Amino acid sequence: MRASFLFTSESVSEGHPDKVADQISDAVVDLFLSKDPYARIACETLTTTQLVVLAGEIRCKGVYENGAWAPGAQEEIEAAVRATVKRIGYEQDGFHWETFRFENNLHGQSAHIAQGVDESGNKDEGAGDQGIMFGYATDETPDLLPATLYYSHRILEKLASDRHNKVVPFLEPDAKSQVTLQYENEVPVRATALVVSTQHAPGYFDDGGEGSDAAKYQELRDYVVGVFHEVLPKGFITDETKIYVNPTGRFEIGGPDGDAGLTGRKIIVDTYGGASPHGGGAFSGKDPTKVDRSAAYVARYMAKNVVAAGLARRCTIQLSYAIGIAEPLSLYVDLHGTGTVSEAKIEEVLPKLVRLTPKGIREHLQLNAPIYQKTAAYGHFGRKPEGDSFTWEKTDLVDALKAAVA
Template sequence: MSARSYLFTSESVSEGHPDKLADQISDAILDAFLAREPTAKVACETLVADNLIVIAGEFRTSDETLFQEVRGRAEGIARQVLTDAGYTDAATGIDPEHCEVQVRFNHQSIQINKGVVHADGTLGAGDQGLMFGFACDETPDLMPYPIWLAHRLVKRQAQLRKSGALPWLRPDAKSQVTVRYEGHKVAGIADVVISTQIERGLDPAWVTREVTREIIDPLLPLKLRTPDFRLFVNPAGPFEIGGPNGDTGLTGRKIIVDTYGGSCPHGGGAFSGKDPSKVDRSAAYMARYIAKNIVAAGIARRCLIQIAYAIGVAEPVSVMIDTQGTSHVSAEALEVAVRQVFRLTPSGIIAMLDLARPIYRQTAAYGHFGRGDIALSWERTDQIEALKSALG
């Protein structure tokens, strides 16, 4: 039987997208706590809307002084994120110097803290939940091709804007990539959408030519474009009103952009603003680490992992591996090997991946996985020999 031919689509958004501004502010607040206290408990949420930023959440530190210090710094942190993303005034999407910033910090529930931090100092899971990890051999970073390419398109948009090569670009942008597959193999790029905020008054046809020449052509090989390839640049018309002035943003609203572009399931939990005791984040990183090492070891060409936890309980309630028919090793054998090689309690994950550090703001745009541009512990492939040994 011949392999099924089908289309699959993933999207990405730029660092100037309102949802990503919210993610970056929440993770910058997290980093501010972890820089001073690696065991701080942080759950930070951000709303951006027009000329307003609201930062709220629940926090626990061993020193009340640190809590008050970061609360006092939160407004400045938010304004810096807006500036770094490229916003300069209300005309670009939000004024980082004069927008309203509201800060509403609360303390973490004592009952939650006692249920999660055990008497011996070890951690139970910060909440119940299920997390997924994935890897495949479609790209050098072992990521699905549609999301891998979508991230690179919006990242190039930002680079050209920041370098001054295309100074008429503005911070808000989105991409979408549709790939044709034959079975599990990439057969071509069928459609690409680029919606990019631009300065006012530009000719749409000229914008399309410039975007094609500077963003699309360097990243999309002609040989990979299908015969009926279509490119859409700002298909809804001029995109001049962007950023928070054009759309509201919330922390955690781009969870599929953050992960695998829909190529595998998602448990529903967001990442940004959460310290690593929250398994929504840390166990998803561990699941990626495991899947990537399995594929990098040549054990499988594709690997999907689910890990699930009960709140306050250290060991996962379940671990499931599916290599989607691409491995000669049984799923049961892999599951046993994974439990031998990888530490799956919250404390073990934090230690094995060195997560109690201020590393998170850099993950809050362009994806948490497949990031060859930054050093992330869960992207290492240093457990290949341990896995092979455990498999005998």
């Protein structure tokens, strides 16, 4: 790895159309898992102007069994979808939680997939799909997340908190952030560029067009710059930092009315901001038998514990699976030249500490619970473990890892 360089990551807010779709999909996952901890869900969402469409494959006791919906189940799904959009804050002519058209095209899970995934007789539960998954951790931040992504998320979380609490009058739900940091000796030391584009109330722009108001735009800009200073470490923002706030000018039309949203289109925002490889599979809308989700969570869990144990400053872990097969096909560890022990030793130790079958992962991380909607905005990683939520962010393997490699 180069010692000195620039690196950039972005984030998007809970009101971004793709994130609206992710949160709706995970609201459906949580609803089903609240009814049946072993439900099967693969829920995709499309959002656009005054329309939300669900599609995918499901199986859930008391909701959808033997090819039929339980009484009231479809109405309950629609209520969960509308509640999600209401919580985000969309009450606009082009996208309103109460009046958008809703289509539910969910249907039964393929029996051919079910026979490979389900546990039966002497057969362990198989992986819900083939694929590769990556986990990553770095000591750049206290939560062991890449700094560029960490600060991108925190900027938008602050905007969202202030919007919900009506701290300022001009913020609307859709927003994006981007952070570029200068690294010296592999350590982030300053911000060279900071970008926020936020949907705003009418008039808070300055492009010289009709309705333009320089004073209102300056109020918005000063607020965002204040958030930058609040979120980034002291000294990171200098006179040389390039700051862009709504660089296109007016941003009044946003969210699904401004751009269609789809589940699973923000996988780099969801994970490591480009600092690590990505296997390609999205997380939201999937129950934990889908290793795209659960194996990515356990890979992060293992990588974070390796770094937290002081065995490396950076760690990447890859897992691979085949549909219907319980055990992973491979486990690969890369410590990027920062390790205090060999990669081979960690590859030997980790499967002894965590059973890496789909069932083993689910049980170890307690994934059969309605915990997923809160993961669908501001990153699946770098979050604080709370009760059953974000268990993959715990560092409870540290002592066992240290003992095993001693």
